[in-house]
Amino acid sequence: MNWLADFFGDPANWSGPDGIPLRLAEHLEFAGLSLLLAMLVALPLGLWIGHTGRGALLVVLSANAARALPTLGLLVLVVLLMGVGTIAPVLIPLVALAVPPILVNTYEGIRGVDADLRDAAYGMGLRGGQVLGRVLVPVALPLILLGLRTAAIQVVATATVAAYVGLGGLGRYIIDGLATKRYPLAVGGAVLVALLALAVQGLFGVLQRFLVSPGVSGRQKIR
Structure with a gap:
């Protein structure tokens, strides 16, 4: 607890190029761009x-x-091939990490829709794209959002590897703290990453509540 108090109570950690706001913004940039591309x-x-x-x-x-x-191995390989002039070396492994859960859950969500519901939509005269957009996606949305949430949390947690190749983000606190034996810095950085991951999980919980139809989520009461 003293380490956390030392880290969060130090005014120097809240301003300047190494301040929490800037490091958080860098971390969100890495994670947000990676998730968007994925x-x-x-x-x-x-x-x-x-x-x-x-x-x-x-x-x-x-x-x-x-x-x-x-x-981490993929990150190092990309850095060796491309150098560290931009954030591209970080985005490539993070996108590669985020694509599989989104792809698999989206596929499983669409394929898992009841065949009778699909046939009924075609029977009503809807075409392929209309069936997908109006019927399949709304029903599959909970599983799609689960894939997005899984990818987002993985990317937020893994974006700390950017610090291994000299870039910023919250991982900078962990790497620098361990390298210089300033353990409050390392512990504080780890706590910030964990809190950010929890915030992302909460955000997707809110999105699911507002985006998923009550009939699909089971919130709608039968009278």
Whole structure:
């Protein structure tokens, strides 16, 4: 507890280039851009594969890759190839980490919709894109959001690796604190990352409550 008091109670940690606001903004930039890029890749692909049934092998390979991906090793490799002039070396491994849970959950969500519901939508005269947008996506939304939440939490936690290659973010406190044996700095950075991950989880809980239909989530009461 004294370490946390030393870290959060030190005014020097709240201002300047090494201050908490700036490091938090850097961390959110890494995580936010990575998640956005992963969504642009994985969401359309998952919707298309789930709706058409084509390319299911890609989903299986993606799920297996997620379990075997050495994020830090990939980061070091990208840095060696590209250098550290931009944040691209950090974004590439983080996007690679975030794509699989989004892709797999989107695919599973669409494929898991009741076949009778799908047939009924076609029977009402809806076309392929309309069935996907008006029927399949709303029903699959809880699972899609779960994939997004999983990816976001993983990216927030893993974005600390940016500090290993001299970039910023909350990982800077952890790396610098351990390197210089300033343990309050390392513990404070770890706590900030954990709090940010909890905040992201809470945010997705709110999004699910507002975006998912009560009939799908089970909140709607039957009278």
